[in-house]
Amino acid sequence: MGDTLRPGEQTLAFDPGARADASVCFIGHIRSPWGPDTETPKNIGKARATGQDARIELADGFGDGLLGLKVGQPLIVTYWMHLGRRDLIVQAPRHADGPCGTFALRSPRRPNPMAMSTVLITSLDQGAGVIGIDAIDAFDRTPVVDIKPWLGTVDLPPNR
């Protein structure tokens, strides 16, 4: 699994990547200006502040799934952060005040390495299967596992 642990970090006794309870199909990829050799924004807010947009290129056959989406609509993009280890259950991020459980963090290092961001649709090409989005904080070519419309009735906490 590679990298060494920081003080306070804990791992599971097994690798969640080796427990295949179900399979995921990549529906496409993110295209972004970011990569291992760029200064990559640490979160979607910082990505947005760069003014750099991005897009999602769907794999063949998935374009018709965009029918009914509209430019300007908020979208939840779920992507697969395949580069990190999956067995960290307590982490010690540099920004935090001590160790923190993986489920209390948005770290991409988690049992199922899915990240999600809420973005705005800036363009839609159903035939080509391409969605322009206002920003993303993921590396170019990160696999996408789902896109869904953001709905206040489902996605806002009840006390907001």
Next chain:
Amino acid sequence: MGDTLRPGEQTLAFDPGARADASVCFIGHIRSPWGPDTETPKNIGKARATGQDARIELADGFGDGLLGLKVGQPLIVTYWMHLGRRDLIVQAPRHADGPCGTFALRSPRRPNPMAMSTVLITSLDQGAGVIGIDAIDAFDRTPVVDIKPWLGTVDLPPNR
């Protein structure tokens, strides 16, 4: 794949469930009052209106991942809706005005059958790996694939 198509519905030429680009590990299960034989709420708002709470029971080893979460905090629960077909790319829901792409809908019938709801933490037992939540619209024993803190900076559309 079972059920018949409604007018206007389209399927992919392949089954996404047979394209295993990555594997998912179930981190636990939802415990809820709902099942195939109950009147199950159609969405989280209706589930909340019933006044029935629910909980997430984590699988062995995952409880330490709760460290740092707090009662009252909003949480995004991602769960695996394993009962539906995965090859529907255009759907004709009864509530909609004609066919709609799967990615424009929150339907559980999608290439990767993940649903997500934003809920409130009502209790936490890190040792037992149990999280009480205010409501959920999923059947009892639905597998859970991720839980994350809801963060306004990531999960609110930029224009809110």
